[in-house]
Amino acid sequence: MNGLALNVLLAIVWALFSGEVSLRELVVGFLIGFLILRLFPRALGTGAYVSRSLALLRFLAFFVRELTTANVQVALFALRPRPPLNPMIVAVPLHLHGDTAHTILAAVLGLMPGSVTLGFNPERTVIYAHVVGVESPSAARASILRVQEALRPLFPPPPAQEARA
Known part of the structure; x- marks a missing residue:
């Protein structure tokens, strides 16, 4: 799975866990997901996605x-x-x-x-x-x-x- 798709998936999961699927929760989930991808780029295989996004x-x-x-x-x-x-x-x-x-x-x-x-x-x-x-x-x-x-x-x-x- 590429980095962007994984980041979007993490944002959706965050919004579902928060109990409210709204734009605000999706943005917060996207940022938290990006932080997770940034912390574990080798394990998740998202190094190129993170570096290009930055x-x-x-x-x-x-x-x-x-x-x-x-x-x-x-x-x-x-x-x-x-x-x-x-x-x-x-x-x-x-x-x-x-x-x-x-x-x-x-x-x-x-x-x-x-x-x-x-x-x-x-x-x-x-x-x-x-x-x-x-x-x-x-x-x-x-x-x-x-x-x-x-x-x-x-x-x-x-x-x-x-x-x-």
Whole structure:
């Protein structure tokens, strides 16, 4: 049984034992179940589920922080009489692998105020983005690389194919 299914099962069992099947009891049961899965990952075989769930929570916290910062910066630009927009297009090497990871990276960059994803090169090794309000191209690249690093635990690289003799 995979980790998510076991966590949902533990939440349902908790709600049934509490005598009230409600959203609150299911959430409490889900959190208690996650704690149990976190305490005994080897015995239950849920190590990958727990680590990916925690990586997702870290990424969501990172995204909310970055989104808030970007929105404040855009609001400050809007309040200036002559904002230094400094528009530029930057190319950033991709460290993520897979179409899903690339799509999520492009979507996250598109959600950030002041940045728009333009596309990828044909080999899917570089992402192009239009950014506004950043002092230099290196600062823009560093910002996009930070987003990639935050996404990296969610999308581990594929295992290397072993050479067959």
